[in-house]
Amino acid sequence: MKTVLSSATKTVLIGPDEPFVIIGERINPTNRKKLAEELKRFDFSRVRADALAQVEAGAQVLDVNTGIPGADEPGMLKGAVQAMMEVTDAPISIDSSTPEALEAALPIYRGKALVNSVTGEDESLERLLPLIKKYGAAVIGIANDDTGISNDPEVRLAVARKIVQRAADHGIPREDVLIDPLCMPIGANHNFGRITFETMRLIRQELGVNMSIGAGNVGFGLPDRPPLTSSFMLLAMPVGLTAAITNALEPEIYRSILAGDLMMGRDPFGKRWNQNFRKVSAAKAAALGAAAPAAPSAASPTPSPVTGR
Amino acid sequence: MKTVLSSATKTVLIGPDEPFVIIGERINPTNRKKLAEELKRFDFSRVRADALAQVEAGAQVLDVNTGIPGADEPGMLKGAVQAMMEVTDAPISIDSSTPEALEAALPIYRGKALVNSVTGEDESLERLLPLIKKYGAAVIGIANDDTGISNDPEVRLAVARKIVQRAADHGIPREDVLIDPLCMPIGANHNFGRITFETMRLIRQELGVNMSIGAGNVGFGLPDRPPLTSSFMLLAMPVGLTAAITNALEPEIYRSILAGDLMMGRDPFGKRWNQNFRKVSAAKAAALGAAAPAAPSAASPTPSPVTGR
Numbered sequence: 001m002k003t004v005l006s007s008a009t010k011t012v013l014i015g016p017d018e019p020f021v022i023i024g025e026r027i028n029p030t031n032r033k034k035l036a037e038e039l040k041r042f043d044f045s046r047v048r049a050d051a052l053a054q055v056e057a058g059a060q061v062l063d064v065n066t067g068i069p070g071a072d073e074p075g076m077l078k079g080a081v082q083a084m085m086e087v088t089d090a091p092i093s094i095d096s097s098t099p100e101a102l103e104a105a106l107p108i109y110r111g112k113a114l115v116n117s118v119t120g121e122d123e124s125l126e127r128l129l130p131l132i133k134k135y136g137a138a139v140i141g142i143a144n145d146d147t148g149i150s151n152d153p154e155v156r157l158a159v160a161r162k163i164v165q166r167a168a169d170h171g172i173p174r175e176d177v178l179i180d181p182l183c184m185p186i187g188a189n190h191n192f193g194r195i196t197f198e199t200m201r202l203i204r205q206e207l208g209v210n211m212s213i214g215a216g217n218v219g220f221g222l223p224d225r226p227p228l229t230s231s232f233m234l235l236a237m238p239v240g241l242t243a244a245i246t247n248a249l250e251p252e253i254y255r256s257i258l259a260g261d262l263m264m265g266r267d268p269f270g271k272r273w274n275q276n277f278r279k280v281s282a283a284k285a286a287a288l289g290a291a292a293p294a295a296p297s298a299a300s301p302t303p304s305p306v307t308g309r
Numbered sequence: 310m311k312t313v314l315s316s317a318t319k320t321v322l323i324g325p326d327e328p329f330v331i332i333g334e335r336i337n338p339t340n341r342k343k344l345a346e347e348l349k350r351f352d353f354s355r356v357r358a359d360a361l362a363q364v365e366a367g368a369q370v371l372d373v374n375t376g377i378p379g380a381d382e383p384g385m386l387k388g389a390v391q392a393m394m395e396v397t398d399a400p401i402s403i404d405s406s407t408p409e410a411l412e413a414a415l416p417i418y419r420g421k422a423l424v425n426s427v428t429g430e431d432e433s434l435e436r437l438l439p440l441i442k443k444y445g446a447a448v449i450g451i452a453n454d455d456t457g458i459s460n461d462p463e464v465r466l467a468v469a470r471k472i473v474q475r476a477a478d479h480g481i482p483r484e485d486v487l488i489d490p491l492c493m494p495i496g497a498n499h500n501f502g503r504i505t506f507e508t509m510r511l512i513r514q515e516l517g518v519n520m521s522i523g524a525g526n527v528g529f530g531l532p533d534r535p536p537l538t539s540s541f542m543l544l545a546m547p548v549g550l551t552a553a554i555t556n557a558l559e560p561e562i563y564r565s566i567l568a569g570d571l572m573m574g575r576d577p578f579g580k581r582w583n584q585n586f587r588k589v590s591a592a593k594a595a596a597l598g599a600a601a602p603a604a605p606s607a608a609s610p611t612p613s614p615v616t617g618r
Contacts, residue, residue: 259540
C-alpha cells in the first residue's frame with residue numbers, strides 16, 4: 001500500500017518498499033519562544049529558514065504547527081504554509097486539530113497535504129474528516145480515543161480500525177490514512193516499546209495501512225536521546241513503520257534511517273548512504289579547516305577517522 | 310527458548326526475553342599480525358588483555374580463534390582458552406571447525422562452552438556434533454551447506470532444519486543450537502539484508518531456536534561501518550536475533566545494543582543505559598581533562614554536549 005503526498009511540483013510516496021519518510025518536526029512553536037513571537041507578528045522568516053534547513057538535512061515532508069494559546073492559529077497557519085511553499089517543494093504536514101485552522105490552510109495548499117491529526121474520538125473524526133475529504137488530503141490517525149491511551153495493543157488496534165472505517169465512510173481511502181500507533185516514554189514503563197511494536201504488528205496484519213509515529217517522545221527523561229529515537233525507529237521498521245515525525249536536523253537520526261533503508265533494500269548500491277557520507281565528511285573537513293587558523297599550533301584532539309571496520 | 314552458556318562461575322542466558330548477547334570477536338589472528346606471531350610463540354598476554362578489554366566494553370561471551378595456517382591450532386587454542394579463563398569469568402565461544410583443536414580445548418574448559426561452528430555439510434555435522442555432545446557444549450550452526458550459501462530463505466531454513474535435526478540425532482537439544490542465518494555484504498546486493506531477515510522470520514516461526522550472527526560483514530566495502538552493523542542488528546532483533554559475534558570495543562555498536570534492549574523491555578528502568586551513559590561521560594570528561602594541559606588557551610572545538618532532545 002502506498003500513500004501519496006505532493007506539493008505543486010513534487011510527489012513523496014510512503015510505503016514499505018519506499019525509502020523511510022522523515023516528516024520534519026521543527027516548525028512548531030512549542031518550547032520555541034522566538035518562533036512563537038515571530039509567528040504572532042506574522043513574521044515567517046524563521047519558518048522559511050527552518051523549512052530549508054530540514055529539507056537540506058533529509059526531511060522529505062515538513063510538519064507545520066502554529067498552535068499558540070490565544071493567538072490567531074488559522075491566520076498564522078495559512079501564512080506559514082504559504083511561506084513554506086515559497087521556499088521548498090516538500091509536501092506539507094498541516095499540524096492542527098482545529099477545523100478553522102485547517103479551513104484556512106488547506107484551500108491555499110497546492111498539492112496533496114497530510115493533516116496531522118485525528119484521533120479515534122467521535123468529535124475529532126466528525127469535525128475533521130469532512131474537511132480532509134473536501135480538500136483531498138491524507139491524514140494521520142492517532143490510536144487513542146476518549147477513553148485515553150490504552151496499554152493493550154488490541155485496544156489500540158480497535159481504535160485504528162475505527163479511524164480507518166470512519167475515514168472510508170467519508171470517502172477517504174485506506175491508503176490516505178497513516179496510523180500513529182503511539183509511542184510513550186520508555187523511561188516511564190519498560191513495556192511501552194513492546195506495546196507499540198505489538199500494536200504495529202497487529203495493525204499491519206489486519207489493516208495493512210502505512211504507519212507514522214512521533215518518535216522523539218520515546219526517550220523522554222533519559223540521557224542521550226538521539227540513539228534512543230534511532231533504535232526505536234529501526235526496531236519499528238520490520239513491524240511496519242514507514243514514516244516518522246522526527247528531528248531531521250539530528251545527524252545521528254538521519255544516518256540511522258539511511259542505514260535502515262540500506263539494510264532493508266531501499267537504497268540500491270548504497271547511493272544515498274555514500275552521498276551522505278561524502279557530505280558529512282566534507283562538512284567535517286570544512287569545519288576543521290575553519291577551526292585551524294584559530295589554534296594553528298595547538299595539539300587539539302582531531303575527530304576520530306571513520307573506520308573501515 | 311533459552312540457551313545457557315557458562316564459565317566456572319558465571320551463567321549467560323541467550324533468548325528473546327534476555328538482554329542481547331554480544332560475543333566479542335576480537336581474539337582472532339585474521340588480519341592481526343602481532344597476535345598471530347604471539348600465538349605461535351604460545352604468548353597469550355595479548356589474548357588476556359583482549360579478553361579483559363572486551364568484557365569491560367560489554368561483551369558477555371568471548372570468541373577465540375587460533376586458526377593460523379601451518380601452525381599448531383590445537384595447542385594454541387588450548388593455551389588461549391586457559392589464558393582467558395585465568396582473567397575473566399565470561400563463557401567462551403571456541404571458534405574452530407577442526408576436531409583436533411576442539412578435542413584439545415573442550416576438555417580443559419570449565420563450564421558450558423559454545424562451539425563456533427558447524428555448517429549443514431554432512432562432513433561438518435558428522436565430525437563435530439559427537440564432540441559437542443561429548444563435552445556438553447552448545448553450538449552455532451551456519452545456514453549453508455555443500456551447495457553453498459543460497460539466496461533463497463527457504464533453502465537456508467532447510468539447512469537450519471537439517472542442523473537442528475542432526476543435532477537432535479546426536480542427543481543435542483534444540484536450545485543448545487544457535488542458528489546463524491548468514492549475513493552477506495549489502496554492498497554486493499541490496500537484497501542481502503531482506504534475504505537474511507526473511508530467513509530469520511522463517512527460522513523463528515518453524516524452529517523457534519535462538520539465533521546469532523556475524524554482524525560485521527554486512528557493511529563490507531562501504532564507508533562508516535559501525536552504524537551499518539548497528540542498524541542491521543536492530544532490524545534483526547524483531548525477527549529473532551538474540552546474539553551477535555561483533556566488535557564490543559566499538560562504542561557505537563555497544564550503545565545501539567543497549568538502546569535496543571531498552572526499547573525491547575529488556576533493561577528495566579534504563580539501568581544499563583544510564584550506567585553506560587555515566588561511564589562514557591566520565592571517560593570523555595577524563596579525556597578532556599588530560600588533553601587540556603597540552604593546549605590550555607587554544608579555542609579548540611569541544612565535543613558537542615549530549616543533548617536532551
